[in-house]
Amino acid sequence: MITDPLGTAPRLHRGSNQSPKVGIIHFGPGAFFRAFTAVYTAEAMAIAGGNWGVCAVSLRSATIRNKLEPQDYAYTSVTLAPDETRQDVIEVISSILVATEDPEAVLTAMAEPDVKIVSMTITEKGYCHNPSTGDLRLDHPDISHDLSNLNMPRSAIGYVVSALARRRLAGQRPFTILSCDNLPDNGTLTRRVVLSFAHAVSPDLAEWIEAEAKFPITMVDRITPATVDKDIASLSDRTGYLDLGCVMHEPFRQWVIQDDFVDGLHPDWGATGAQFVTDVAPFEKMKLRCLNGTHSALAYLGYLAGYETISDTVADPGFSSFVEIIWGSEIVPTVPQPEGENLTNYCADLKKRYQNPSIRHLTWQIAMDGSQKIPQRILGTIADCLNADRPFPSLALAIAGWMRFVGGTDEKGNPIKVSDPLADRLKSASDAHSAPADKVLSLLSISDIFDAKLAQNPIFVATVTSAYERLCQNGAQATINAMVGTDKVTSKPKTNTPLSNTSSI
Ligand code: CS2
Numbered sequence: 001m002i003t004d005p006l007g008t009a010p011r012l013h014r015g016s017n018q019s020p021k022v023g024i025i026h027f028g029p030g031a032f033f034r035a036f037t038a039v040y041t042a043e044a045m046a047i048a049g050g051n052w053g054v055c056a057v058s059l060r061s062a063t064i065r066n067k068l069e070p071q072d073y074a075y076t077s078v079t080l081a082p083d084e085t086r087q088d089v090i091e092v093i094s095s096i097l098v099a100t101e102d103p104e105a106v107l108t109a110m111a112e113p114d115v116k117i118v119s120m121t122i123t124e125k126g127y128c129h130n131p132s133t134g135d136l137r138l139d140h141p142d143i144s145h146d147l148s149n150l151n152m153p154r155s156a157i158g159y160v161v162s163a164l165a166r167r168r169l170a171g172q173r174p175f176t177i178l179s180c181d182n183l184p185d186n187g188t189l190t191r192r193v194v195l196s197f198a199h200a201v202s203p204d205l206a207e208w209i210e211a212e213a214k215f216p217i218t219m220v221d222r223i224t225p226a227t228v229d230k231d232i233a234s235l236s237d238r239t240g241y242l243d244l245g246c247v248m249h250e251p252f253r254q255w256v257i258q259d260d261f262v263d264g265l266h267p268d269w270g271a272t273g274a275q276f277v278t279d280v281a282p283f284e285k286m287k288l289r290c291l292n293g294t295h296s297a298l299a300y301l302g303y304l305a306g307y308e309t310i311s312d313t314v315a316d317p318g319f320s321s322f323v324e325i326i327w328g329s330e331i332v333p334t335v336p337q338p339e340g341e342n343l344t345n346y347c348a349d350l351k352k353r354y355q356n357p358s359i360r361h362l363t364w365q366i367a368m369d370g371s372q373k374i375p376q377r378i379l380g381t382i383a384d385c386l387n388a389d390r391p392f393p394s395l396a397l398a399i400a401g402w403m404r405f406v407g408g409t410d411e412k413g414n415p416i417k418v419s420d421p422l423a424d425r426l427k428s429a430s431d432a433h434s435a436p437a438d439k440v441l442s443l444l445s446i447s448d449i450f451d452a453k454l455a456q457n458p459i460f461v462a463t464v465t466s467a468y469e470r471l472c473q474n475g476a477q478a479t480i481n482a483m484v485g486t487d488k489v490t491s492k493p494k495t496n497t498p499l500s501n502t503s504s505i
Pocket of ligand 1: 220222223224291292295296366367373
């Protein structure tokens with residue numbers, strides 16, 4: 001008999017018979033939004049009221065809508081502490097629109113005067129910008145499409161400008177555009193790409209947006225791995241219902257928001273612990289460099305060493321020391337301490353968050369889209385180290401790990417599934433040469449990622465090249481062990497096999 005791996009329990013349904021009135025349109029209803037922004041909003045409404053229901057928009061895929069629609073858009077937020085699990089049903093989403101099915105429905109929803117905020121978690125690549133300069137890529141296929149099809153956009157940026165144009169024509173107030181992605185000065189970047197698009201449509205429109213719309217900067221933080229079937233089945237065992245839209249996340253959360261909204265309107269997120277501040281930059285730098293920077297470093301090097309998750313990676317003594325060293329000697333000295341934070345405690349807490357064995361955050365998942373992530377996570381820190389004449393061997397090793405990863409072959413000679421908008425360019429840059437030093441130069445010449453000043457800095461080139469050569473010769477585990485000195489002590493037995501093949505280098 002075939003048994004359903006997800007179980008046969010009845011489907012979760014909305015408890016209240018009415019969905020909340022919509023005040024927010026949200027682009028990108030993926031796991032992070034459902035584990036973070038949506039939870040804060042549901043809690044804020046429970047405490048302080050307000051019409052802040054969310055109409056979510058999927059730009060392309062119908063998958064999440066299809067999972068949530070039969071549940072009236074209710075889903076479970078599952079908090080996974082090391083020794084405790086808790087679940088809360090969240091009912092803040094009123095509907096999910098799939099943009100490709102009906103672009104007009106999305107634009108109509110965005111033009112509703114009750115909509116005060118358009119928020120987004122569309123990942124770094126969703127901003128269609130050049131990661132090294134922050135400029136909108138007018139040659140991006142979605143952007144050039146949207147500029148000539150304003151009523152049928154494909155990109156979130158196209159939707160925002162098109163909807164703002166409608167609101168302006170109708171004599172309405174604009175909405176606040178709230179980026180919740182891991183980008184430096186995410187609000188400023190969003191303003192920049194929106195204005196650049198709007199300018200190409202009409203300078204008057206751009207002027208109105210610049211004067212009237214708001215783009216607060218935010219720092220968002222909650223580790224939220226992708227949900228897998230096993231998570232759905234175990235939630236079902238615990239609760240007796242089947243929820244295909246559930247999200248798994250750690251207990252920790254932090255949301256720092258610039259207090260700058262159109263007409264001051266937003267849910268009372270402050271009542272649920274969000275911090276409203278005038279300057280988000282120091283918090284953002286702390287988070288992007290200390291958390292996301294080491295996340296990416298551990299993801300590339302951990303993956304190459306044969307580790308599946310971040311918690312498995314930091315359970316290794318070599319990697320555990322490596323992450324401590326990278327914080328203490330290379331990252332923290334470049335980060336100004338934000339008010340109310342203590343960077344030493346912040347990193348110690350981060351280590352505990354990484355160690356949480358209930359969170360199965362795949363190294364492969366974090367390794368995705370590296371071309372869009374490493375500039376703000378790692379390269380800025382390296383530039384600061386160079387300016388301060390501070391050595392940065394661990395950060396260079398992280399870049400070398402990324403280079404090895406995007407080369408597409410792991411240390412056992414198996415193919416790596418590289419998911420990145422620049423995957424083909426990265427692979428050809430790496431394949432174009434056989435000598436490690438030439439591969440490094442070839443990858444460093446990709447100006448969308450590396451600005452010319454950094455790519456031509458001889459210390460940077462030499463440090464990354466040396467790290468890359470060591471990685472190719474010895475593999476990630478041995479390189480890490482040698483770097484932190486754990487090669488001198490007996491380390492615990494590993495599951496991965498020794499390097500079988502370095503000829504692919
Ligand atoms: C991770 C982030 O996938 C990734 O690249 O580094 O999603 C990380 O888990 C979050 O930023 C934590 O807030």
